[in-house]
Amino acid sequence: MDKRVITDKATRRRHSAALKRELVERSLEPGASVAALAQEHGINANLLFNWRRLHLEQLQAAGQLPTDAEPAAVLLPVTVEEPVVAPAAPSACAPATPTPRRAGTGVIEVEIGAALVRLRGTVDEASVRCVLQALLELR
Numbered sequence: 001m002d003k004r005v006i007t008d009k010a011t012r013r014r015h016s017a018a019l020k021r022e023l024v025e026r027s028l029e030p031g032a033s034v035a036a037l038a039q040e041h042g043i044n045a046n047l048l049f050n051w052r053r054l055h056l057e058q059l060q061a062a063g064q065l066p067t068d069a070e071p072a073a074v075l076l077p078v079t080v081e082e083p084v085v086a087p088a089a090p091s092a093c094a095p096a097t098p099t100p101r102r103a104g105t106g107v108i109e110v111e112i113g114a115a116l117v118r119l120r121g122t123v124d125e126a127s128v129r130c131v132l133q134a135l136l137e138l139r
Helices: 017-027 034-040 045-061 125-138
Strands: 107-112 115-120
Touching: 017 034, 017 045, 034 045, 107 125, 115 125
Parallel strands: none
Antiparallel strands: 107 115
16 A cells, blocks of 8 residues: 555544634734734634634624624824915916827826825826926925
C-alpha cells in the first residue's frame, strides 16, 4: 500500500473546546482582528467566524444576548474644508481657442497652496492654464 494515500477517514484537525472558547472571546474584544487572530493560531478565519456565530447563537438562545443587538456605531473623525473660489481674472486669461477634443476618462488633481483643482473628462488647455494662473496669483 502507498504511504502517501491516507486511508483513515478522520483527517480533519480537531480543536479543543477551551481553544475555541479562548479564540472566540478574544475575537469579540473591541478592536480585535479575526483574520490576524486566526492566522496567529493557524486556522482559517472563516472557521473562527463560524465559532463566533455559534457562540452568539448559544448566548441568544440562553437569553444572555438581546435578539435585536446591533454592533455599536463607530464614529470616525471628519473634517470639512470649504472650497477655495478664485475670483475671475478675465484680463489675465486669453479667450479660449477651440482645441480638438479627445475622449477623456481620467482625473487630474492639482494642489496649489490651500486650493485643490480637480479636472474630470475633457478640458481644454487654455481653461486649465487660466484657472491655474488665477490660483497662483492668490498665493
